Amino acid sequence: MFGNLKYFINNATVKENELFLKNNIEGLKKGSVTNDYKKENKMFEELKEFRNEKMMGIVANMLGKKLHEEFNIEEKSRRYRLTENGLEHYEKFHGWDITSGTTLQKLLTGELEIGWTPREGEEVWVVYSDVKRPIMRNFHSYFKLLLKRGFIFRTEEEGIQDMKDRGWL
DSSP states (O other), X not given: OXXXXXXXXXXXXXXXXXXXXXXXXXXXXXXXXXXXXOSTTHHHHHHHHTOOHHHHHHHHHHTTOOTTOOEEETTOOSEEEEETTEEEEEETTTEEEEOOHHHHHHHHHTSSOEEOOOOTTXXXXXXXXXXXXXXXXXXXXXXXXXXXXXXXXXXXXXXXXXXXHHTOO
């Protein structure tokens, strides 16, 4: 639709930007990028130049997050967030730092997935081997080990299914 990425990002509507990104991400998944991009990384390299609140807000929305909302990525131990500067990760001794573009690319193409981490006080469902139904609790930091071991769920139905899968029901 737009041959010039800079023009597109600065002048297109949010919906047009989102459609543009989705089309290019679909191209990456299939192994060929649409809109005359010859290399898979070209779109992501060019996006680095145009990081701004508008564009990263669209990317965050596509991933089901808001700017500055922290999340974890499955199979990775760091905390992440999207800001107007791009995808950032948290280092204990250095604070927040920009993450490589390949991590964002893998998130957008589905190679990596955002994991669920409940917030402090959020209602969660906990399963125990000696109880017949999941129990609703307010998440607290001392539940982190249970979360890591796969005993905490967003819904009662997810907890029941897990108990069935484990042979507890």
